[in-house]
Structures are given as C-alpha cells and as structure tokens.
Amino acid sequence: DVKVTQSSRYLVKRTGEKVFLECVQDMDHENMFWYRQDPGLGLRLIYFSYDVKMKEKGDIPEGYSVSREKKERFSLILESASTNQTSMYLCASSGPSELFFGEGSRLTVL
Amino acid sequence: DQQVKQNSPSLSVQEGRISILNCDYTNSMFDYFLWYKKYPAEGPTFLISISSIKDKNEDGRFTVFLNKSAKHLSLHIVPSQPGDSAVYFCAASAGGGSNYKLTFGKGTLLTVNP
Numbered sequence: 001d002v003k004v005t006q007s008s009r010y011l012v013k014r015t016g017e018k019v020f021l022e023c024v025q026d027m028d029h030e031n032m033f034w035y036r037q038d039p040g041l042g043l044r045l046i047y048f049s050y051d052v053k054m055k056e057k058g059d060i061p062e063g064y065s066v067s068r069e070k071k072e073r074f075s076l077i078l079e080s081a082s083t084n085q086t087s088m089y090l091c092a093s094s095g096p097s098e099l100f101f102g103e104g105s106r107l108t109v110l
Numbered sequence: 111d112q113q114v115k116q117n118s119p120s121l122s123v124q125e126g127r128i129s130i131l132n133c134d135y136t137n138s139m140f141d142y143f144l145w146y147k148k149y150p151a152e153g154p155t156f157l158i159s160i161s162s163i164k165d166k167n168e169d170g171r172f173t174v175f176l177n178k179s180a181k182h183l184s185l186h187i188v189p190s191q192p193g194d195s196a197v198y199f200c201a202a203s204a205g206g207g208s209n210y211k212l213t214f215g216k217g218t219l220l221t222v223n224p
Contacts, residue, residue: 004153009151037148040119040216041216042199042214042215043154043214043217045211058211090153092153098156098159099144099154101146101155102153103151103152103153104152104153106151
C-alpha cells in the first residue's frame with residue numbers, strides 16, 4: 001500500500017512562529033504536493049514539486065515556502081505563521097492515475 | 111475564477127436510494143476527472159476516475175458520467191449506505207490523462223440517513 005505520512009496530526013503555534021510541516025512518501029513518486037483545505041473553499045494547491053530541488057507555486061503560495069532535498073520528503077514552511085494560516089494541510093504524492101494523500105495536519109495559529 | 115464547480119454544498123439521501131453528486135467545469139483543456147471522498151480528520155481517498163475519451167466509468171456501487179459538451183460530470187452511488195456519508199470532491203486535470211496538478215471543486219457533503 002502507498003503510504004504518505006505527515007509528521008504531525010495536530011499543531012498549535014503562535015503568531016510569528018516558524019512552522020515546519022513534514023511529509024514523507026514511500027512509493028518513489030516524483031511529484032509531491034501541498035494543499036490546504038478550508039470549509040467552503042475546498043482543496044487549494046499551495047506548492048508542488050516534480051523532482052528533487054524543483055518546486056513550483058500553486059494557486060496560493062503567499063506566506064509559504066517548500067523544501068525538497070530528497071525524493072521521498074517534501075516540507076512545507078510557514079516563515080512567520082499568521083492566524084489566517086489556521087487550516088488543515090494535506091500532503092499528496094502522485095502515482096500514475098491518482099493522488100495519494102496523507103492524513104492531514106490540523107494547524108491552529110493563535 | 112473557479113474552474114471546477116460543485117454547486118451543491120450538501121446533499122441528504124435515505125439509505126438504499128441513489129445519491130447523485132454533480133460537478134461542472136469551465137476549462138475545456140481538462141481531460142481527466144476524478145472523485146475523492148473525505149472523512150473528517152482524514153486525508154481524501156481516491157474513489158473513481160474517468161478520461162475524456164469515455165462517457166461512463168463504473169466501479170461497484172459508484173458510476174461516474176461525463177458529458178463533455180455540457181462540461182458536466184456526475185457521480186452516482188447506488189445503493190447509498192450510511193458509511194458513504196462524507197465530503198466528496200470533484201477534481202480535474204489537463205495533460206493527457208495525468209493526475210498531475212489537479213484542480214479541485216469545493217466539495218459536497220453527503221449525508222446518508224439510515
């Protein structure tokens with residue numbers, strides 16, 4: 001079974017803190033993605049990566065950065081967390097016919 | 111501009127009846143469509159997909175219909191079961207059947223009542 005593992009299921013951070021969300025996949029997929037899910041807004045793409053050290057902005061990249069130093073690992077970084085970044089963050093990796101998602105990281109910024 | 115639209119935020123049906131979830135798209139370059147199901151506090155899971163060369167794809171209780179001229183697809187669940195209660199996301203991609211960089215709709219919350 002494909003496994004996409006997100007390091008933290010629940011996080012609470014304060015405004016201005018630096019936040020790291022880690023994601024690891026075990027299927028040697030080249031493409032990895034970070035989405036955020038908010039009620040009434042669906043899933044919105046933040047960043048994606050199609051190879052090690054390669055990244056592209058998605059639809060809502062402002063306030064975020066990413067890192068892909070190894071093929072299996074894709075990290076989302078909030079340089080200075082703000083309350084409007086309170087959300088469910090979903091990592092995914094891409095197989096030949098579908099995206100496989102992790103279980104999500106619920107981030108609350110106070 | 112929203113390229114994938116799920117105009118019904120919620121849908122409620124009785125157990126055993128048919129559930130029909132709808133999705134419209136505006137980008138004529140989309141050629142591959144998927145449905146995902148999401149339970150609270152879990153990641154979305156893949157349900158069924160359809161390529162633009164087909165107009166129907168079936169997998170057990172789930173059938174997806176694609177009407178390219180209307181830029182409309184629908185997911186039929188027959189018979190509906192209480193365990194089907196979840197948020198359903200429609201997604202689309204352009205690029206020869208690849209799921210690379212999907213565009214998602216806002217989701218429809220399906221409630222199946224026993």
